Amino acid sequence: MLSQLTLLNLRNISELSLQPAMGINLITGDNGSGKTSILEAIHLLALGRSFRTRSLKNVVQFDQQQFQVVAKIKAETPVGLQFNINTGLQIRLNNAPLKKLSELAMQLPLQLIPANCHQFFEQGPRYRRQLLDWGLFHVEPSFNYHWQSYRKVLQQRNSALRQRKKVDEIQLWDSHLALHGEAINTHRKKQLGLLLEHFEQVFPRLCPEFRDGSFTIKYRTGWPKDLLLEAALHSTIERDRQLGYTRSGCHAADWSFRVNELDPSEVFSRGQQKLFFLALCMAQAKMTEFVNHQNSILLLDDISSELDQDRQNNVLNELATLPVQSFITTTEIEGKIGDEIELFHVKQGVI
Ligand SMILES: Nc1ncnc2c1ncn2[C@@H]1O[C@H](COP(=O)(O)OP(=O)(O)OP(=O)(O)O)[C@@H](O)[C@H]1O
Numbered sequence: 543m544l545s546q547l548t549l550l551n552l553r554n555i556s557e558l559s560l561q562p563a564m565g566i567n568l569i570t571g572d573n574g575s576g577k578t579s580i581l582e583a584i585h586l587l588a589l590g591r592s593f594r595t596r597s598l599k600n601v602v603q604f605d606q607q608q609f610q611v612v613a614k615i616k617a618e619t620p621v622g623l624q625f626n627i628n629t630g631l632q633i634r635l636n637n638a639p640l641k642k643l644s645e646l647a648m649q650l651p652l653q654l655i656p657a658n659c660h661q662f663f664e665q666g667p668r669y670r671r672q673l674l675d676w677g678l679f680h681v682e683p684s685f686n687y688h689w690q691s692y693r694k695v696l697q698q699r700n701s702a703l704r705q706r707k708k709v710d711e712i713q714l715w716d717s718h719l720a721l722h723g724e725a726i727n728t729h730r731k732k733q734l735g736l737l738l739e740h741f742e743q744v745f746p747r748l749c750p751e752f753r754d755g756s757f758t759i760k761y762r763t764g765w766p767k768d769l770l771l772e773a774a775l776h777s778t779i780e781r782d783r784q785l786g787y788t789r790s791g792c793h794a795a796d797w798s799f800r801v802n803e804l805d806p807s808e809v810f811s812r813g814q815q816k817l818f819f820l821a822l823c824m825a826q827a828k829m830t831e832f833v834n835h836q837n838s839i840l841l842l843d844d845i846s847s848e849l850d851q852d853r854q855n856n857v858l859n860e861l862a863t864l865p866v867q868s869f870i871t872t873t874e875i876e877g878k879i880g881d882e883i884e885l886f887h888v889k890q891g892v893i
Pocket residue numbers: 552553554555571572573574575576577578579580599600601602603604873
């Protein structure tokens with residue numbers, strides 16, 4: 543959870559300070575006023591990268607040399623990020639330089655719900671794996687170790703394949719890859735089961751027409767299901783040598799939902815798709831709190847796109863019950879805003 547957020551020279555914002563509520567923070571303002579830039583700043587603070595640009599130079603206010611984002615985590619731990627066009631990115635956590643970005647990500651479990659999140663279903667398996675692994679990173683202490691190790695070994699095996707090394711030299715990596723890959727697979731399967739349990743409760747509240755729906759998850763491990771990973775790697779070594787990379791493994795895993803036995807990407811409306819993605823993120827947040835006693839941060843950009851007033855209210859009502867600090871942007875507010883919502887209005891980069 544964040545408090546005392548300050549932004550300096552970021553996009554169209556010269557200087558902005560706000561004291562966010564622990565629950566729902568609703569940021570309103572006209573197009574181009576700076577709403578998404580505030581979300582971008584929070585994203586930067588938690589993850590060290592923007593969701594809008596690869597080059598942080600674009601985030602620095604025109605005519606300036608650097609931008610800054612400063613806040614406190616749980617009202618006590620100071621965290622600050624500065625990007626200078628000449629000297630690059632610096633992050634300080636608790637008044638000391640940050641060693642690894644994962645240290646910060648661990649303290650600030652953050653999920654972004656972009657305005658186009660209904661496109662979730664059109665994204666490739668990589669995106670779905672990332673979503674699943676985000677949850678594991680926050681609830682399963684050994685996951686990060688296995689995931690990092692898996693990636694390293696996979697790179698080494700792929701590099702051996704590219705160099706057309708002999709079969710026995712390539713297979714040197716297989717037992718290590720299989721060890722971490724099987725662990726990741728076990729965690730993913732368990733996580734998906736839990737995710738489904740939470741999702742089944744949340745989604746019908748956001749989207750009442752699915753009150754009596756049946757939900758199932760299909761999971762593909764990334765290698766033939768009747769084989770252990772090591773055996774799968776052995777059996778496809780010649781194909782891998784021809785391709786020059788390792789095709790099977792948990793980097794090829796994928797998962798999808800079925801709602802009433804149907805594929806939601808084929809039958810859901812855009813609004814339903816958005817609510818679906820929101821329910822997934824909310825389910826992840828519930829699990830993170832349940833297992834790790836950590837409140838998540840949820841950035842919801844443009845709540846009004848694709849959602850009618852009733853569904854927006856469903857989302858706000860659900861958020862009010864969740865262990866989540868949310869930052870939500872919208873251009874317009876219709877209806878009455880409850881006491882549980884802290885309202886901020888931005889006008890040309892000023893709150
Ligand atoms: N590096 C920069 N320096 C100054 N201004 C910038 C910079 N980059 C973008 N801007 C401007 O900052 C403003 C804020 O953009 P932002 O995307 O935050 O607006 P928004 O309130 O989310 O609008 P919308 O409702 O259209 O999504 C825009 O007018 C944009 O053109």
